[in-house]
Amino acid sequence: MTNIAVVNQIIPFSCVDGPGSRLVIFMQGCNYRCKNCHNPHTIGLCxxxxxxxxxxxxxxxxxxxxxxxxxxxxxxxxxxxxxxxxxxCPKQSSPKTQRYSVEQLLTLIRQQLQFLNGITISGGEASLQLPFIIKLFSAIKADKELAHLTCMLDSNGSLSNSGWQQLLPVLDGAMIDLKSWLQDTHRYITGRDNHRVIDSIEFLASQGKLYEVRLLHIPGVSDFDSEVTAVASQLQALPKKVRIKLNAFQHHGVTGAALNWPICSEAQIKQLATELCQRGVHNIVLPNSYL
Ligand code: SF4
Ligand code: SF4
Structure with missing residues (x-):
């Protein structure tokens, strides 16, 4: 349904989902089944x-x-x-999801316009509703009053290269989650391998559209510490302006087996940051909180 988006939630102002003050639209539905998902009710469709x-x-x-x-x-x-x-809910969904047309979202954006630097589409996995996103971003870019707003996507990186190419003309930047390094670890955490994620990171970087790579450090589960040399080799090759955002795993919102995983302390994040930095990774951004 290109003309209608299934939306879990809209946050009128956020300062952690891209640069400046942003209206964030969380789309419903995800193609990953992350054990550590902190919003598991965004995964399924009602x-x-x-x-x-x-x-x-x-x-x-x-x-x-x-x-x-x-x-x-x-x-x-x-x-x-x-x-x-x-x-x-047995479908990992929510009865509170709502449907929005492009016009309805533009009306919402206009109401907040004086406070906004841009719009971020997140999820769930936002790119599952790609045709709608292209329509929305195109409408923003075509509207004289809104055209200054930056249009960004927060994604798990599973979108194909051809999908990114369709979005690129109306995309100002993307934030991509790299959930672990080794295929086995990535499959264990998300249910899918990470070839597409690495491809997305490299492609967006080559097009100047990669704003941030996000690493969620789960000590003993995600393998960023044990594979730090390989991870650093990938990240240090990115353009210097790309932010490497480290996040610390916490139990907030998590269900199931991941509640038994250890949380990540400030000291553990700083240790990872130091090891990445020693291997040539710059522009590392530490977590906003450890709650
Ligand atoms: S949100 Fe409610 S109605 Fe929808 S799938 Fe879940 S349980 Fe069923
Ligand atoms: S009041 Fe009812 S609809 Fe609202 S969150 Fe609680 S259970 Fe869901």
């Missing part, structure tokens, strides 16, 4: 099964029939944001 209805203590959820199909309806006015519905 099929209006109705299983979450009884969990809602304020009767904010109901089921209607539309075009002979069931459709879950979320009444925002009754919702207390307790998130009980998210915990029972």
């Amino acid at each position: 099929d209006s099964c109705g299983d979450c209805l009884p969990s809602c203590p304020t009767q904010a959820l109901s089921l209607i029939t539309s075009n002979n199909k069931p459709q879950v309806i979320w009444n925002e006015a009754l919702c207390t944001q307790c998130d009980l519905c998210l915990t029972v």
